[in-house]
Amino acid sequence: MNSNSSINADRIGADIDALSAITEPGRPWTRRAFTPMFLEGRKWLEHALHEAGAVTQIDAAGNLIGVVPGKHPELGSIMVGSHSDTVPDGGRFDGIAGVVAGLEVARALRDQGMVLDHTLEIVDFLAEEVSIFGVSCIGSRGMSGTRPAEWLARTGDGLTLEQGISQVGGKPHGQAQRDDIRAFLELHIEQGPVLQDEELDVGVVTAIAGITRIEIIVEGRADHAGTTPMTLRKDALTTAAWIALGVEELGKALASGEHHFAATVGEFEMTPNAANVVPARVRILIDARAEQRDDMERFVDELDRGVAAISAKTGVPVSPLRIVSDNNPTPGDAMLLDVLDAACETAGARHRRMASGAGHDTAWMARITKAAMIFVPCVDGRSHSPDEFATTQDIALGAAVLLDAVVALDKKLQETD
The missing domain is CATH 3.30.70.360 (Alpha-Beta Plaits)
Incomplete structure (x- = not known):
């Protein structure tokens, strides 16, 4: 990693250990949306976001957002993040790595005494994985205004989705769609073996299939x-x-x-x-x-x-x-892809462009803003399994790329306007 980066790998490792430890007894790593464990994980995240200098809120769609105001809030927000819910019996890094990387970006900026012109938002989307209601990406669909109204009547474990969103602090009939997010970036483990096999550090995601x-x-x-x-x-x-x-x-x-x-x-x-x-x-x-x-x-x-x-x-x-x-493919925003390529060079990350075969919240965020993703390697490509693993150093290097990209976008978005 570039020695100029203020990304702290030890903090990232400690965060992932702490959050993944919040799991159902005897079922690593299980923290499904709309369960008590999920809410406990959210409490941990809220505390961590406060410690990083963010003000937290739950939006109408049930997403947890940490807000770090910029010098010029009228410019809108740059958002980073992913999801903290898991599939049953798997998912120590899936989603969590992206939320923790976003948290670390906020801390790194604070450590440098740097305040962006844009507001920085760190998001934990609600229920990216298939939930007890049989549907996925509930939070990002809500934020992008693409969640079908009839979903609120879906049932699971004796609840309706309407009740589930209310229980996590959302307002299921409130206005969740955003028009002030200028760019969205998501870090995620690859969930495949390509980066490991090619001995690369980062994948810049060209499209979500x-x-x-x-x-x-x-x-x-x-x-x-x-x-x-x-x-x-x-x-x-x-x-x-x-x-x-x-x-x-x-x-x-x-x-x-x-x-x-x-x-x-x-x-x-x-x-x-x-x-x-x-x-x-x-x-x-x-x-x-x-x-x-x-x-x-x-x-x-x-x-x-x-x-x-x-x-x-x-x-x-x-x-x-x-x-x-x-569903049609979702291409990454061309300008953001160029920014991410340049950020990889700045951070000293060996990288390539690649597509994602899995779905992600980014696909829904692309409906309302410029959006793109980066992948970091996961061991043997294993995911949705208790054996899922990514090294702290790989995630930290991805976070350094994310940080450099956010700083670059803070200026570039104003130039393109």
């Missing part, structure tokens, strides 16, 4: 497994297996290009699922992710043709593809 989920129903015919001749069967499973192999083959072909692409048969349901019955029906749910929209459209088109060809070959009917959900 769009996610499309596609349902396919294969309608065969149930028959006796012992008496029905092999040549007379309408086996839904064998046809579905051909389709699953086709998804893998097509996904690999698209992934061999310049841009990120991945396709997975993530759900597979067979009925009647009995040893002595020829499978009658199979439901497949495909998760496809693309950095470039053209790749996704090509995938859906070629999948449609391929499924029709397989059905014709096997003689087993297959329903038309049903698009269950479809």
Whole structure:
């Protein structure tokens, strides 16, 4: 790390240890949104933000925000942060690293006696992970004005989402959408092995992949497994297996290009699922992710043709593809990407540009402001697992990049205006 940086790695390590230790007994590292453990973690964060010189508040969407006023608040805010909730039984660094890095940026500026022209905000978004209500990115969708109104009636663990937001201090029917955030930056562990394998320090995220989920129903015919001749069967499973192999083959072909692409048969349901019955029906749910929209459209088109060809070959009917959900890719703001590249050079971080195959709060913040992300390495790419790990030094170097980028943006945003 550049010796001029005031980022303190020991503070970062202590913060991550303290916050991750707030977990359900016997379940490291579990601190799901809307639980008592989550609220305890929020109390810890509030105290830490106060210590860093920030004034804290819970916005209408239930996000915890630490505010460090700038010299010219009328310029708006530069926001940094991530989320402190976890998936069950995993997530010591996922989200936490970004919140702690934002906290350390505030402390580093305080230690240098530096006050930005813009207001600095450090955010802990509510429920980035899939919550007890079955939906994710609740806080960032609220801040960006993209949370569907009908979500408030969703239920989980005896609560409605409306009640859950109220319990964390939000105002579910209040105005949460912001128009004064000039830029948003999020540090996150990579959740993949690329940076580790290439011995790099930072990934500057070019885009967050769009996610499309596609349902396919294969309608065969149930028959006796012992008496029905092999040549007379309408086996839904064998046809579905051909389709699953086709998804893998097509996904690999698209992934061999310049841009990120991945396709997975993530759900597979067979009925009647009995040893002595020829499978009658199979439901497949495909998760496809693309950095470039053209790749996704090509995938859906070629999948449609391929499924029709397989059905014709096997003689087993297959329903038309049903698009269950479809989100476009979110590119990082071009100006912010250049600022982050320059900040990597200043901090002495070996870096590359790369796409994110996972979803993040940044994708929703990009609806209302300039937004971008940086990745730091995680060991063996493991994430959403108790084995998830990132070194303090790697996170500290990422925080140094974040700090340099914030300082540079404080001036550059005024120049671009």
